[in-house]
Amino acid sequence: MTWSFPLAFSLAAFLLVLLLRQIKAPPVPERVIGSIALWQQLAARRGRLAAGAQWWSRPGLLLWIAGIVFLILSAAGPVRWHTAGHPPGDLVLVIDNRGDVRSTDSSFWMQTTATAAKLVETANAKRKIAVVTTAPAPHVVHPFSPNPENLIAAIHGLVPSPSAPGSPTEALELAFALQSQNGESIVDPGILWISGSLPPAMTDPSGKSRVQFLPPTVASGGLSIADIALSRQPGRPGFVYWQAGIHNASSDSMDLRLESGFGRLPSTGTPMNIPPGETAWRSGELPLPSENATPFRLQAVALGKSATTAVSTTLAVPPAPRYSVEIVGNSETRFWESAFAAMPGWTVRIVPADEWQPAAPGPDLWVLIGIKDAEKIRQALELAPSWLVESAPFSGPATNLQPEVVFEDLEHPALQGVNIGDTSIRAAVSLAKTEIPNESEMQILAASPGGPLVLAGNPGSRADGNPGFRWLGMAFRPEASNLALRAAFPVLVRQGTLWLLDRETFASEVFVRFGTPGTSAFPGGPEEQPQVFSTAAWWVPTFAFLGLFCLALAARQIKNSGEIAGSREETPRNVPDSV
Amino acid sequence: MPAAGSSRILVPFERGWRWPWRTRPSQSDGAGRSRFHGSGGIEFAGHRAYAQGEDPRHVDWGLYSRTGRLFTKQRENEAGHKVCLLCDVSASMEVEGGEKGRLARQLAAALGQTFALAGETCQILEFAEGLHRRSGWVRGRGQLHSLAVPPDSPVPHRRTDWTRSMHELQALDASVSPVVILSDFWGGEEMADALRNLAASGREMLGIQILSPFEASPVPGEITKWKDAETGATLTLRPDRQLCRDYREALRKRNEFLSSIFHLRGGAFLSMTSALEYREALSHIANRREQFLSR
Numbered sequence: 001m002t003w004s005f006p007l008a009f010s011l012a013a014f015l016l017v018l019l020l021r022q023i024k025a026p027p028v029p030e031r032v033i034g035s036i037a038l039w040q041q042l043a044a045r046r047g048r049l050a051a052g053a054q055w056w057s058r059p060g061l062l063l064w065i066a067g068i069v070f071l072i073l074s075a076a077g078p079v080r081w082h083t084a085g086h087p088p089g090d091l092v093l094v095i096d097n098r099g100d101v102r103s104t105d106s107s108f109w110m111q112t113t114a115t116a117a118k119l120v121e122t123a124n125a126k127r128k129i130a131v132v133t134t135a136p137a138p139h140v141v142h143p144f145s146p147n148p149e150n151l152i153a154a155i156h157g158l159v160p161s162p163s164a165p166g167s168p169t170e171a172l173e174l175a176f177a178l179q180s181q182n183g184e185s186i187v188d189p190g191i192l193w194i195s196g197s198l199p200p201a202m203t204d205p206s207g208k209s210r211v212q213f214l215p216p217t218v219a220s221g222g223l224s225i226a227d228i229a230l231s232r233q234p235g236r237p238g239f240v241y242w243q244a245g246i247h248n249a250s251s252d253s254m255d256l257r258l259e260s261g262f263g264r265l266p267s268t269g270t271p272m273n274i275p276p277g278e279t280a281w282r283s284g285e286l287p288l289p290s291e292n293a294t295p296f297r298l299q300a301v302a303l304g305k306s307a308t309t310a311v312s313t314t315l316a317v318p319p320a321p322r323y324s325v326e327i328v329g330n331s332e333t334r335f336w337e338s339a340f341a342a343m344p345g346w347t348v349r350i351v352p353a354d355e356w357q358p359a360a361p362g363p364d365l366w367v368l369i370g371i372k373d374a375e376k377i378r379q380a381l382e383l384a385p386s387w388l389v390e391s392a393p394f395s396g397p398a399t400n401l402q403p404e405v406v407f408e409d410l411e412h413p414a415l416q417g418v419n420i421g422d423t424s425i426r427a428a429v430s431l432a433k434t435e436i437p438n439e440s441e442m443q444i445l446a447a448s449p450g451g452p453l454v455l456a457g458n459p460g461s462r463a464d465g466n467p468g469f470r471w472l473g474m475a476f477r478p479e480a481s482n483l484a485l486r487a488a489f490p491v492l493v494r495q496g497t498l499w500l501l502d503r504e505t506f507a508s509e510v511f512v513r514f515g516t517p518g519t520s521a522f523p524g525g526p527e528e529q530p531q532v533f534s535t536a537a538w539w540v541p542t543f544a545f546l547g548l549f550c551l552a553l554a555a556r557q558i559k560n561s562g563e564i565a566g567s568r569e570e571t572p573r574n575v576p577d578s579v
Numbered sequence: 580m581p582a583a584g585s586s587r588i589l590v591p592f593e594r595g596w597r598w599p600w601r602t603r604p605s606q607s608d609g610a611g612r613s614r615f616h617g618s619g620g621i622e623f624a625g626h627r628a629y630a631q632g633e634d635p636r637h638v639d640w641g642l643y644s645r646t647g648r649l650f651t652k653q654r655e656n657e658a659g660h661k662v663c664l665l666c667d668v669s670a671s672m673e674v675e676g677g678e679k680g681r682l683a684r685q686l687a688a689a690l691g692q693t694f695a696l697a698g699e700t701c702q703i704l705e706f707a708e709g710l711h712r713r714s715g716w717v718r719g720r721g722q723l724h725s726l727a728v729p730p731d732s733p734v735p736h737r738r739t740d741w742t743r744s745m746h747e748l749q750a751l752d753a754s755v756s757p758v759v760i761l762s763d764f765w766g767g768e769e770m771a772d773a774l775r776n777l778a779a780s781g782r783e784m785l786g787i788q789i790l791s792p793f794e795a796s797p798v799p800g801e802i803t804k805w806k807d808a809e810t811g812a813t814l815t816l817r818p819d820r821q822l823c824r825d826y827r828e829a830l831r832k833r834n835e836f837l838s839s840i841f842h843l844r845g846g847a848f849l850s851m852t853s854a855l856e857y858r859e860a861l862s863h864i865a866n867r868r869e870q871f872l873s874r
Contacts, residue, residue, distance in 0.1 A: 028802055028803065028804045028815060029801070029803050029804065030803070030804040030805075030806055030813075031803050031804070031805055031806065032674050032675070032805075032806045032807075032808050033674055033675075033791070033793065033794060033805055033806070033807070033808065034671035034672070034674050034679070034763045034765045034790070034791065034794055034807075034808055034809075035671060035763075035765035035794075035807055035808070035809070036805050036806070036807045036812060036813075036814045037765065037767065037807075038826060038829055038830060038833070039805060039814055039816055039818075039826065040814060041829065042822055042825050042826055042829060043814065043816055043822075045825075046822070046825075
């Protein structure tokens with residue numbers, strides 16, 4: 001209903017403008033001649049429209065407008081067809097209660113459980129929901145059930161496990177297993193990941209389920225935190241980078257002050273004005289009070305309003321990812337060793353070229369860095385900052401200052417699920433294409449006005465089983481760009497690695513796109529109770545009937561316009577061509 | 580061109596000009612005999628221009644001595660034709676300023692006066708939904724005023740009933756005297772049947788088709804709502820170049836068909852447009868040009 005009326009009225013206004021133009025147009029001149037019989041014969045022979053006859057009339061145009069508007073209004077009716085035998089997709093709620101979400105502020109956990117309970121309450125009555133937690137060990141808290149009371153009781157019975165590390169990967173695998181074992185769910189199964197941290201990069205082996213990330217949010221006084229993303233800044237372990245959108249759902253503009261911090265929030269911040277219905281985005285970075293995971297709090301305070309209009313959310317700082325880097329190469333790769341070692345959570349290991357195995361099982365994320373002259377290594381991910389121009393297949397003739405990503409090829413497997421369109425790259429290296437045998441086999445995945453930022457090449461042929469040669473180049477300085485801070489950066493590295501290894505990359509739905517607002521909606525659309533047609537509002541069938549009736553009359557107008565209007569002639573006044 | 584309603588004599592032909600009817604006049608046609616009618620059928624009836632090949636004994640040498648031009652004496656038995664001039668006064672003749680109807684009335688008057696002066700007996704009849712006598716039988720100079728051009732008095736939206744009109748003509752004049760029909764000939768099948776029946780009765784027919792310039796040769800133009808003058812039916816069309824070309828071709832075929840009917844008894848079918856001045860139209864008739872004559 002919300003979309004239909006504006007659409008209907010917009011269309012009606014557009015068509016009315018057309019009608020007014022037609023009405024204001026000069027009328028068709030009338031000319032009396034002795035007989036129109038000969039013209040009739042010619043028009044019938046050529047086809048009336050081909051002879052320039054008008055296919056519409058003013059009443060016909062009005063009928064078209066009315067018919068279309070009525071049909072749009074009727075289509076907006078509260079009718080939701082429910083097909084028997086196809087219940088809504090079953091849902092697995094994965095509630096992350098690991099240590100990274102433990103909070104000294106109990107409100108965060110309350111928000112998490114309240115969000116889950118709200119989803120259960122508003123779920124379709126026929127949707128079955130299961131609850132899985134991550135800590136102390138991943139387990140099924142409640143099996144699939146359509147009973148909201150039992151599910152809510154199970155959710156409220158959960159406790160955070162601050163001391164247990166938990167395993168998000170195993171929890172997701174458990175959710176996937178639940179979905180695969182549940183044969184009833186054949187329509188839009190989903191997995192909802194409720195956590196203050198980023199979801200692990202996993203996908204359903206069967207490719208059936210989708211995982212959606214939902215950060216706990218609260219809304220009050222017309223304000224809500226539309227999205228929040230946290231990243232630990234590499235190389236600066238004591239800092240956290242955040243970005244959040246504050247949505248004003250009220251009908252009035254609001255002057256806000258955004259407060260962020262750990263523990264008690266300081267009453268400082270730059271005031272901002274958010275028009276009604278709009279979302280303002282802010283970002284910043286804060287030093288971590290300690291190395292341990294610490295709840296991060298963000299609060300929007302409406303100035304001049306009562307305290308109840310404040311909206312706040314508390315998220316845990318993401319845990320240190322278990323990312324590992326294997327560097328294959330020589331002394332030139334020492335830079336990478338030091339670079340990744342400075343990033344918390346990254347394990348760096350230098351592997352001699354003779355010992356490297358492409359299919360070696362790795363940790364959560366596994367990054368391979370190769371160099372050009374490692375003959376055995378056919379797959380390589382090359383990060384080419386300017387100071388490695390001698391060893392990289394690219395040269396950087398110039399450094400772009402504050403370049404903008406103006407192009408990104410989201411169709412490429414390496415960028416599946418990765419959105420770097422709004423990435424700030426304060427200093428990037430323009431990749432000059434050198435040592436590329438065939439430029440036609442090179443593909444620009446992302447580019448700035450100063451030159452390409454992400455390049456990929458696949459000059460080798462894999463049709464005959466030859467793994468060929470693939471390369472991927474990214475021209476940014478890790479210390480000067482926020483790309484590595486993004487939630488999508490590990491995804492980018494992993495997708496790039498999988499593509500280099502000629503493996504299937506993850507589906508884009510698995511990952512969180514940077515800037516994608518988290519919503520409390522289920523995967524697969526809004527939850528509404530199924531209604532049958534008989535319970536629809538009276539105006540739905542009425543508008544549908546009126547719309548079809550008007551369209552039928554309009555079609556008849558077209559037909560009539562091809563005949564002789566007002567003819568009182570019983571027989572045509574034609575004369576045969578022969579005696 | 581004379582003003583509407585005048586009774587001016589419109590004979591532009593040389594005295595004695597006659598339409599070369601092929602049928603012989605019937606001696607039993609007694610109705611409307613003029614005062615020149617005498618016994619023996621040898622009474623002098625008038626003069627007509629000498630034509631090459633005629634017997635010089637019939638030349639009126641006395642008149643030649645006075646006028647310097649050759650005329651032959653016309654005898655009574657040569658003037659035996661009774662000619663009916665049928666003038667279409669339906670609504671279709673009054674379109675676009677009524678030029679078609681005006682030219683038709685002028686031509687009817689001029690032809691009638693010419694025939695009367697040439698010693699033939701004629702009358703003018705108007706027809707639309709039926710037949711209306713406009714003049715009695717006229718022969719000779721004395722009654723020429725009754726063949727004058729009538730005032731414009733078209734009855735709007737009057738349809739042409741060819742069947743009824745021709746039936747009433749047969750009832751009015753049972754003879755097989757020639758008929759001159761001045762019309763736009765926009766009738767349909769019933770017109771064709773009526774004309775065939777008229778030809779089948781033995782009448783020699785002269786058809787004079789008068790069309791408006793647009794009807795005769797339409798020019799491409801913008802989209803227009805065309806309205807039939809008689810039926811009131813409308814048709815919205817854009818007469819583009821191709822459509823106008825098709826129209827002219829269809830009109831040509833249509834007139835060929837009509838001409839074939841008029842030729843059944845040796846008559847003729849002449850076409851012209853209302854853009855002609857009536858003297859030009861008469862010249863066109865005198866020369867029997869069967870193709871369209873238009874300015």
